[in-house]
Amino acid sequence: MLLRLAQPDDAIAVARVHVRSWQSAYRALLPDDYLDQLRPEDRAAQYDFATLDPRKPRTIVAEEDGHIHGFATTSPSRDTDAADHGELCALYVDPTQWGRGIGVALVTAARTHLAHAGFRDAVLWVLDGNLRAERFYQRDGWASDGVHRTDTVWGVTVGEVRYLRPLSAP
Template sequence: MLIRPAQPDDALHIARVHVRAWQVGYRRLLPGDYLARLDPRERAQRYDFANQDLQRPKTVVVEEDGIIRGFATTSPARDADTPDSGELCALYVDPDAWGRGLGTALLSAARLRLVEQGYRHAMLWLLAGNQRAERLYCADGWAPDGQARTESMRGVTVDEVRYRRSLLV
């Protein structure tokens, strides 16, 4: 297993993992027609892995045998009430690689990145009902902080719960 920073040439590979993870992981949480319309080529256009601005999201990937199996993206927290926090914006592993510790490794790498950037706390938004991810985060010391929101993503309304954890050792 190799964890490394994402490169511009990784965009389509990461997008394929992203879409597949949504299509399998959110199968019972989001409408099937919405998931079926997800397009890795379209999603890859949204990524900017060349930008070096520390205030912009940064992504690391996990590879096995040269194949990208997952990724994690961190950034400064976007919520105004979490000024001392970094944010885990995304963490996805290809469903074919679930259960092999890649998510745990990515989560550890994401936390380390946030610590290196000087953050004392971390937060993330979790799709309500995503029990698989909830187990992963809770095992890593994350807990709901009482905040929830409803978001609209391309015509689909989702409920999310905010989780937080200390990054202090």
């Protein structure tokens, strides 16, 4: 498995992983009709994998035999009360690849990227009720700080809980 920074040509492959992951992981958490209408082409148009601006999100992909199986996106935290933190904005693995360690490799690479960018701590947001994700992040040393928010993502309003983690050790 090769972990590398996403390139502009990766947009549609990353979007396919993104949409399939949402459709599987969030099936019981978001309306079926909403999930069924998601299209990778719509999502791919929103990615900017060409930027080198350190203040903008950066995406790491997990590639094997020319196929992207997952990705992690990091950036400086968007939370005003955690402005000195890095943020894991997204981590998705194609559902056909779950259980192979790709998520662990990606979250480790994302943490390393944030640490190299100078961050000592990181935040992430988990969709309310996403117990699989909560367990995954807890095993990686993340802990909820009890902060909840309502956000609009891809045109749907969701509840989320925030997790924090030091980047130096689990």
